[in-house]
Amino acid sequence: MNQTATIPGDQGLTDEALDLQRRARNYVEDVLIPLEQEAELLHGRLPEETIRLVKERALAAGLTGGLHKSENGGQGWSKTEWFLVEEQLGRSTNAISWHIPNGYNVWDLAAEKHVEKWLKPLLRGEARDAYAVTERGAGSDPSGIETTAVRTEGGFRINGEKWFVTSGDVADVLVVMANLDEGGELLPTLFVVDKSLGGVETIEDPGFTHSYPDGHPTIRFEDVEVEEDDVIGGVGGGDEVQKAWFAEERLGIAARGIGSMWRLLEETVEWAVTREQGGSRIIDYQGVSFPLADSATDAAAGRLLTLEVARLIDAGADPKVCHNKASMAKLFVSEAAWRCADRCVQIFGGRGYRRDNVAERFLRELRVDRIWEGTSEIQRLIIARGLEKRGVEALIQ
Ligand SMILES: Cc1cc2nc3c(=O)[nH]c(=O)nc-3n(C[C@H](O)[C@H](O)[C@H](O)COP(=O)(O)OP(=O)(O)OC[C@H]3O[C@@H](n4cnc5c(N)ncnc54)[C@H](O)[C@@H]3O)c2cc1C
Structure with missing residues (x-):
């Protein structure tokens, strides 16, 4: 297959990369852009049936889970290939592309249990995730994080409050940054928190400037119990x-x-x-x-x-x-x-x-x-x- 770059600067890209760019561009033109007006009128919240179609078309075009490993259901793209796709997605408004099945990159470091329970369903479009770092007192300067974890018999207990949790309203699972208190030493650690666990509560879901599919709520964690292996990147590796x-x-x-x-x-x-x-x-x-x-x-x-x-x-x-x-x-x-x-x-x-x-x-x-x-x-x-x-x-x- 000998393809011509659609953009002069892209001469020299592999045929695979150019094919990927073309698929992403067609997807944006055929699926996402035609939905923009409806998404805007509905404040970003498209009907379930439409979301299902957006996901199915993305799966069919091979645009899901781009950077994740193929054995986990991803595409295994290079960063250059990922750039080419993200650039095309940026051509459309209202972030309808958020419905394309994907998961945060940190899942690649997760234990096998989490790959099976969360990453694979995320990449099939059967679950959603969110990433919670920012707090009331810790924005640009994360050293102010007050969310804590302490060891329990079978794992950890988390307490704290996270702000601006993108997709926190629709997520099934949250990746939460907390300081693990190990005898007075505070170790920044990423925890996997099933949103259905007791003690996880959405306390505010404010409106924002854009009309996007998901919200950015404030979520409180009160004595949330997670297991020993519900950690990504190791204790202190956050x-x-x-x-x-x-x-x-x-x-x-x-x-x-x-x-x-x-x-x-x-x-x-x-x-x-x-x-x-x-x-x-x-x-x-x-x-x-x-x-x-x-x-x-x-x-x-x-x-x-x-x-x-x-x-x-x-x-x-x-x-x-x-x-x-x-x-x-x-x-x-x-x-x-x-x-x-x-x-x-x-x-x-x-x-x-x-x-x-x-x-x-x-x-x-x-x-x-x-x-x-x-x-x-x-x-x-x-x-x-x-x-x-x-x-x-x-x-x-
Ligand atoms: C729509 C939306 C979605 C978001 N999604 C997520 C998410 O999913 N997960 C998550 O964890 N967070 C999320 N965030 C949080 C986002 O990352 C923070 O808002 C951002 O890092 C800034 O922190 P802050 O809002 O506390 O502002 P502050 O840190 O309080 O900053 C206020 C102002 O002071 C300036 N400032 C601060 N420190 C300095 C300095 N040292 N030098 C010069 N200027 C400085 C800043 O640039 C800014 O202009 C989201 C935010 C928004 C608005």
């Missing part, structure tokens, strides 16, 4: 596992942000070349064309940087450098994508303020990418520390 997870998540945010800019520019350029005011096409006014040119330049630059991070991780480059570069990609693209959405709203004029306009939805949806998985300010701190510790050359070459 921080290390999380570092690896952050680099990957930040890469994903950047990849989706590029897809969003791509769609925004396509729709806005089409509008700007057809809309006429004052006797001219509006694209002939520099006040309209220059912001588009700036956003296209941002998208192209962000794409190169993000793809480079994916390729570096695949090539086994120094994880610390990859971590720094993933922060650069997340910082650059999340800020550029939101600027792009803001410019596109302006170019659509009054139509850009309607909820049935793609730019209006992206303007609300892209804002959180500058906050979650580490705010823009935290990314800058990480990059600045990297400059000091690893040197300018390591970060920019």
Whole structure:
């Protein structure tokens, strides 16, 4: 099979990668984009029957569980392949892609018991998970985490409260960061908590700016008893596992942000070349064309940087450098994508303020990418520390 890259920069990708990119693109165009208006009107909550179809089509297209091992039901993609898919998913609004069966990457480190009980059902679309780290007093600075675990006869007892637990409203299982108190020493540890266990309670489920499928509730854990092997990454291994997870998540945010800019520019350029005011096409006014040119330049630059991070991780480059570069990609693209959405709203004029306009939805949806998985300010701190510790050359070459 000899395929041509749909994007000039993708020359040199394997045939498998190009085929994957094409499947993801078709899935987004045929399944996700047609559902956006309905999802927006329903505040993100599509009917069960529609969700079932979204899952089935993703399973048929081989887009589920991308980074997970094939023996566990995943696809075993490289980070570059994952980038290509996430970029396509970023072209659609309302996060309908969250219904594609998947599980957080940390499950790869879980015991066999959890692979069978949780990971495999997650990748078949029969269960949902959520990841709970943030707390009232611990956001950008996780050292303030107050959720604790203590040893019991058969395992651990967890107490605490987690904020902004994405999908916590629909999840069957939660991965919870808590400090295990071992004789006064606090060991950051990830626990697997079945949401149906006694003592797990949702205490608040506030509304947020976007119209997404799942909520971000506050969940309290009161004397929740888990078993000895309900730990991921080992006792005290929570921080290390999380570092690896952050680099990957930040890469994903950047990849989706590029897809969003791509769609925004396509729709806005089409509008700007057809809309006429004052006797001219509006694209002939520099006040309209220059912001588009700036956003296209941002998208192209962000794409190169993000793809480079994916390729570096695949090539086994120094994880610390990859971590720094993933922060650069997340910082650059999340800020550029939101600027792009803001410019596109302006170019659509009054139509850009309607909820049935793609730019209006992206303007609300892209804002959180500058906050979650580490705010823009935290990314800058990480990059600045990297400059000091690893040197300018390591970060920019
Ligand atoms: C929709 C949504 C979904 C989320 N999903 C999850 C989830 O699934 N699981 C989870 O665990 N968390 C989740 N979060 C939490 C998210 O990761 C945090 O909101 C984020 O890390 C910021 O923490 P904070 O909100 O406590 O803000 P704070 O840390 O209180 O920061 C407030 C402001 O101060 C700035 N600031 C803080 N420290 C510094 C510093 N050292 N230097 C400069 N500026 C600084 C920040 O950049 C920010 O502008 C989610 C958040 C949102 C909004």
